[in-house]
Amino acid sequence: MAIQANLESVAADIPAGRKLIAVSKTQPPEKILEAFQAGQRAFGENRAQEMAKKFDMLPKAIEWHMIGHLQTNKVKYIAPFVHLIHSADTPRLLEEINRQAARANRIIRCLLQVHIAEEETKFGFSAEEITELAGSEIVTQWGNIQIEGLMGMATFTDNTAQVRREFRGLKMLFDRLASTPLPPSVKMRELSMGMSGDYKIALEEGSTMVRVGTAIFGERKL
Numbered sequence: 396m397a398i399q400a401n402l403e404s405v406a407a408d409i410p411a412g413r414k415l416i417a418v419s420k421t422q423p424p425e426k427i428l429e430a431f432q433a434g435q436r437a438f439g440e441n442r443a444q445e446m447a448k449k450f451d452m453l454p455k456a457i458e459w460h461m462i463g464h465l466q467t468n469k470v471k472y473i474a475p476f477v478h479l480i481h482s483a484d485t486p487r488l489l490e491e492i493n494r495q496a497a498r499a500n501r502i503i504r505c506l507l508q509v510h511i512a513e514e515e516t517k518f519g520f521s522a523e524e525i526t527e528l529a530g531s532e533i534v535t536q537w538g539n540i541q542i543e544g545l546m547g548m549a550t551f552t553d554n555t556a557q558v559r560r561e562f563r564g565l566k567m568l569f570d571r572l573a574s575t576p577l578p579p580s581v582k583m584r585e586l587s588m589g590m591s592g593d594y595k596i597a598l599e600e601g602s603t604m605v606r607v608g609t610a611i612f613g614e615r616k617l
């Protein structure tokens with residue numbers, strides 16, 4: 396019951412046309428099924444094998460979103476079914492996603508993760524690297540990848556002005572790229588930003604997809 400009520404209250408904050416990804420990492424399949432039965436279809440996981448296991452057990456109508464750092468040797472576990480990889484953070488990873496997508500005979504949709512936080516620990520490309528990559532020849536050679544936009548995580552802080560500034564910077568990069576000529580396999584359609592603590596700010600700053608875990612499922616135990 397709590398999950399349904401939480402989902403309804405988060406969904407009420409999300410304008411039409413923006414998407415809610417329910418972050419179900421570490422949550423047992425029963426909890427995911429409860430959210431599914433309440434109407435939620437998009438779920439986010441950060442570990443490839445955990446996602447693959449849940450994919451096998453749960454309804455096939457679920458869209459699985461990879462949101463966490465993905466090691467190249469794990470791409471194979473999710474390539475046959477993953478809906479969108481939010482966390483493509485190196486050319487080497489993109490190359491492996493392309494290879495595994497070709498093996499699975501499909502095109503995998505990806506977002507490029509941009510490092511926008513002050514913290515050193517967060518993964519992602521710099522703005523300069525993104526600009527270079529998005530306009531480069533290499534991208535056109537990855538025939539089994541479609542780049543749909545960008546993803547970013549703000550600094551974990553109570554300073555909402557800083558969080559807003561980081562989201563705004565990412566939106567500016569997104570808009571700048573969207574207004575330049577890009578290869579056909581690169582589109583700036585989706586901007587994935589915002590978690591439980593900051594999704595309202597992210598939506599105000601132009602997020603098209605929010606990734607919300609704790610506000611739906613409660614505190615994670617692990």
Ligand SMILES: *Cc1c(COP(=O)(O)O)cnc(C)c1O
Nearest residue numbers: 418462590591592606607608609
């Ligand atoms: C865990 C996680 C989330 C969700 O975090 P909550 O604070 O539980 O909403 C969102 N994005 C990424 C990349 C995560 O790893």
